Each structure stands twice: as C-alpha cells, then as structure tokens.
Amino acid sequence: MSDKGMTTMAVKKINKNKVYSFIRQEVTTSKLQIVQKLQMGLSTVSQNLKILEEEGLLEKNGYFESTGGRKAQAIQIRRTARISIGIGILKKMVHFVAIDLYGTVIFDSTQDIPYEPSLDYYRQLGLELEEFISENDLDRSSILGVSIATQGIIAPDGQSVSYGVIMDNIQMKLSDFTEFITYPCRLEHDSKAAAYLELWNHQEIDSAVVLLLNRNMGGSVITNRQVHQGIHMHSGIIEHLCITPDGPLCYCGCRGCLETYCSANALENASGMGITAFFQELGNGGSRCRQIWDDYLNHLAFAIRNLNIMIDGSIIISGYLVPFFIEDDVTYLLNQINSSSPFTLSREQILLGTQGQYTPAIGAALYYIREFLQNV
Ligand SMILES: [Zn+2]
Structure with a gap:
C-alpha cells in the first residue's frame, strides 16, 4: 500500500473516532451540530454516521424541536452496543457487574462463592458468569471482555498474582480463569481498579491518593492521571x-x-459487631460505637495527613465503608488532618466514592470500554 493510501485510511479512522466521541460526549446531538462543532464537511459527517450506524453503534431517537424548516434528527450512541464485565473476587464472595459504553452499571450481582485455589472454584466461577450473562439477557456478541479484580498484587506481565497473602492466592494465574471463561480476560489489582473508576468519574483529577475502605484496605496513588505502579507493582x-x-x-x-x-x-x-449493625448503633448515638468510630477516623486522618504531604492532590475515599460516611465524618476528618498539618486540606479535596463494594469490579471493567472507545 502506498503512503498516500495509508494516510487516507488513518485520516478516515480519526474522523470516525472524532464523530463517535463527539456524539458520546454530547449524549444527544444532531448532524448539523456535529458539522458545526467539529468543523467537518457535511459529506464526511454523513459518511461517518452511515458507517457507525451500519456497525450498530448509533441510534436515532426522535427529533429536536424545529426552529423552522425540517426537524433535526436526534443522534445518540447505542450505549449497550458493547459492554464490559467486571468480576470482583473476595475471600468469601464474588461481585459481578456489566457496564455500558458510558461506564454505567447496567447489572450487578453478588454470589457467595468462597475462594479456593482449585479447578472446581474456577469452573464454578465460569458457570456463574454464564448464568449472570443469561439471567440478564446480555448479548454475548457485544461483550468486549471480562476483567477480574482481585486482592493481591499482579505481576508486571499481568499473568499472575505476585503477592496475595489475604486470599492466599499467590498461585492465582490468569490462565486459571481463561480455562473456563471464553471472552478476552485480564487480571487487575482491586485497589488499582478502584483508582481507574475514580479517574473515570473525575476528569478534573491530576493527582490523588485513593483509600479503598473494603473488608481489607487497599490504596493507590495517582499522578498525572496515571495510576502509579512502581518497579514491583506495589x-x-x-x-x-x-x-x-x-x-x-x-x-x-x-x-x-x-x-x-x-x-x-x-x-x-474493634466493635465485635457487623458493619451494618455498627453504623446503626452509631446513628442511634451509642457512645461505645462513637468512641470506636472516632478512633477509626483519627487513624485515617493521621494517614491522610501524611499522604497529603507526599501527594498534594485529592483524597479519594472509596469502597465498602463509604456509603456509611456522613458529612460530619468528613468534617471531623478535615479538622483532625488540618490541626496537625502545615498545609490545609480543603473540603473540595476530599472526594467520596459512590459505588461502594462494587468499586473494584466496575473499575476493572472500564479497561475494555476505554480500549474500545480509543479504537472505535
Ligand atoms: Zn501490613
């Protein structure tokens, strides 16, 4: 192929991606808006819309109110034209999520499947995944991949867990899963997956520290919108x-x-109670719970104070415990942090995650959505 031929193809691909990305970003738009905002010729836009429609990636939903003349057709992306599945693996349970092209959760489910390093476990996981897909009537041909978030540090080549004391899953390999999962598949450290979700939700973030308050804690550091991995991924x-x-x-x-x-x-x-019962009691004014919770927040504040010295950015508190946080807790944290730090942390710097226990599964699933959007 000549250089000229290659270049034309590359330009075509870039234009198609521009048109698609613009529609997705606008949520609903019209052909004329695309022409005007992208400053692209009408015929180029029409051609790309035709290709995207033929690929099943667009849908036309009604018309805009007429401002005189013909009404403009409302164009949107078909948000479930492709989906990604995330699996969050914990010691005693497994979370499943399916997300659409906006990264929105369309289905979720939690199954009590205790982890064990056996063929039976991976077989059962494969069966549960198929069940999740069937139950929710997901179109198998639209599944981009299955991304698995697990506790434990993933080796740099992504093929296995290199440190996994909590679940005793040091022997966990990607190939254990792919034996029973027929879709493209990858492994992700759960706390890094949480960071990917927060980056997705907060386009304004440059640097941040993520504290994942799950059954076991996790964390990650974001600089320049990248999750810092490190030489040994830790x-x-x-x-x-x-x-x-x-x-x-x-x-x-x-x-x-x-x-x-x-x-x-x-x-x-510390409390000798389940989490839900603990927060109920705390809400009812239980003084013992109050003391335990203050102690918890004091330790968290101490860590955040020091972390903010290292990374001058946002503090993202995410994971299982976050839905139990109230504004008073954030105020308490801020007072504790600021009373012992040379630099003041503002309320705006503290962000609370919104997806609770499903955070790692969603964050992991975003990988395939991001990849698709870049290459559409
Ligand atoms: Zn430790």
Whole structure:
C-alpha cells in the first residue's frame, strides 16, 4: 500500500473516532451540530454516521424541536452496543457487574462463592458468569471482555498474582480463569481498579491518593492521571503504612499497619459487631460505637495527613465503608488532618466514592470500554 493510501485510511479512522466521541460526549446531538462543532464537511459527517450506524453503534431517537424548516434528527450512541464485565473476587464472595459504553452499571450481582485455589472454584466461577450473562439477557456478541479484580498484587506481565497473602492466592494465574471463561480476560489489582473508576468519574483529577475502605484496605496513588505502579507493582499500598510500630499484628507480618486500624475487618474486630449493625448503633448515638468510630477516623486522618504531604492532590475515599460516611465524618476528618498539618486540606479535596463494594469490579471493567472507545 502506498503512503498516500495509508494516510487516507488513518485520516478516515480519526474522523470516525472524532464523530463517535463527539456524539458520546454530547449524549444527544444532531448532524448539523456535529458539522458545526467539529468543523467537518457535511459529506464526511454523513459518511461517518452511515458507517457507525451500519456497525450498530448509533441510534436515532426522535427529533429536536424545529426552529423552522425540517426537524433535526436526534443522534445518540447505542450505549449497550458493547459492554464490559467486571468480576470482583473476595475471600468469601464474588461481585459481578456489566457496564455500558458510558461506564454505567447496567447489572450487578453478588454470589457467595468462597475462594479456593482449585479447578472446581474456577469452573464454578465460569458457570456463574454464564448464568449472570443469561439471567440478564446480555448479548454475548457485544461483550468486549471480562476483567477480574482481585486482592493481591499482579505481576508486571499481568499473568499472575505476585503477592496475595489475604486470599492466599499467590498461585492465582490468569490462565486459571481463561480455562473456563471464553471472552478476552485480564487480571487487575482491586485497589488499582478502584483508582481507574475514580479517574473515570473525575476528569478534573491530576493527582490523588485513593483509600479503598473494603473488608481489607487497599490504596493507590495517582499522578498525572496515571495510576502509579512502581518497579514491583506495589506503589500506593497504603494499607501497609506503619501507623504505630508496636501496634497490632497485620496479616503481612508487620505491626501497626493502617490495615489493622482502618479496614472494615478492623472495625468489626474493634466493635465485635457487623458493619451494618455498627453504623446503626452509631446513628442511634451509642457512645461505645462513637468512641470506636472516632478512633477509626483519627487513624485515617493521621494517614491522610501524611499522604497529603507526599501527594498534594485529592483524597479519594472509596469502597465498602463509604456509603456509611456522613458529612460530619468528613468534617471531623478535615479538622483532625488540618490541626496537625502545615498545609490545609480543603473540603473540595476530599472526594467520596459512590459505588461502594462494587468499586473494584466496575473499575476493572472500564479497561475494555476505554480500549474500545480509543479504537472505535
Ligand atoms: Zn501490613
């Protein structure tokens, strides 16, 4: 093929992507708006709309109000033309989510499947996935891939878990899953997946620290809109920040890690209650719960204070415990942080995640959506 031929093809692809991205961003638009905003010729726009429509990526939904002359047709992307599935693997349960081309969750489900490193486990997971797809009537040909978020650090080649003490899943390999999952598949560290979701939801973020308050804690660091990985993929493992050198023993073998104070498990251990019951009691004014919760927030504030010294950016609090947070908790955290830091953290810098326990599964699933949108 001649250079000229290659160039024409590349331009065509870029134009198609521009048209598609514009429609997606606008949510609803018209042909004329595309021509005007993208400053693209009418025939080029028409041609691209035709191609995108033939590929099943667009839908025309009604008409705009006429401002004289013919009414303009309303154009939208078909948001479920492609979908991505996220699986969040925990010690005692599995979360499934399906997300559309806007990254919106269209279906979710939680199954009590305890993790075990056996062929039976991976077979059952494959069957549950198929069940999830059938139950929700998902079009199999629209599934871009299945992204699996797990506790544990993923090896740089993405093929296996290189550190997995919580679930004892150090032997977990991507090939264990792909034996029973027929879609493109990948592994993701759950706390990094959480960071991907927050980046997706907050286009304005440049740098941030993500604290994932799950059964076990997780964390990640974002700089220049990238999740920092590190030489051994363990950048941002905030849960093992040492808070008190002679504190309680952490599963990692060290003492006084943030995990031992601020994971949901730590909160349950301290209170001797389930999480929902704990927050109910706290809401009812239980003084013992108040003391335990203040203690929890004090440790969290201590960590955030130090993390903000390292990364001058947003603090994103995400995961299972976040739906239980109220504004008073954020105010308390801010007071604690600012009373002991040379730099003031503002309320706007603290962001609360919105997806609770499904955060890692959704964040992992976004990978395939992002990839599709870049190459459409
Ligand atoms: Zn630790």
